[in-house]
Amino acid sequence: MSEFGDLRISDTLTVPGWELSEAFVRASGPGGQHVNKVSTAVQLTWSVDASSLPAEIKARFQKLYGPRITNDGRIILESGEHRSQLLNRQAVRERLVAMILKASIQPKRRVKTKPTQGSVRRRIAAKKRRGEIKSLRGSIDRTED
Template structure:
């Protein structure tokens, strides 16, 4: 089971991915490991079927599919972890990475920006700064131009 916090991190906006929807795969990892490097299956791949998940409502599923479309293969999100020497730590890292990915993708989009105008004083200051900068640069030009 993976618990994905909501945007605010509070319990109310949480999404829980059931353990039966998660698929684990283990393989040999490259990198350090000493004598056990060729025998221990410490690399972890965690996959979750976003398109077929029963833990999601339709709005969240659509947001996830759209936000993660570059990472999905046939609607399945795969996260790999092999930075640690122990499988247990790589499991934890993969679970955390999956939770972070899903949390950022499932978050509702921020409200649209209200279009505002700059104040008259700000416009005058901008124009004055442009005139000042222009005269500074004009002094750097060759006199015959």
């Protein structure tokens, strides 16, 4: 495990480096001898619950990525797509930044709208037509003939 510098999300948001921890593991896939002997893949672990982010961003993050968060409130991201440890570190950090940025965007509130008078009239007329059709299905009273 190693500690590294602060993770800058935006001008106002920063995750301190002490909140993040990373472990280097052997990557899988093609690469021959290099991939078998060098730990280039990176596992980044971040505790969402213990982070210094504002509460509303933490709540949105947990709502968005709830299934990916472990029972102890941590999110574990892995990157092993590059042959270089440095590129994998950058890739996994960029992925975490993108996730936090997505959680920091406040969703737009839905504006309630009322149906137009014309659409209400058309709906009522269609219901009356349908009711008329259903009333004609009944048995015919032949006593008046």
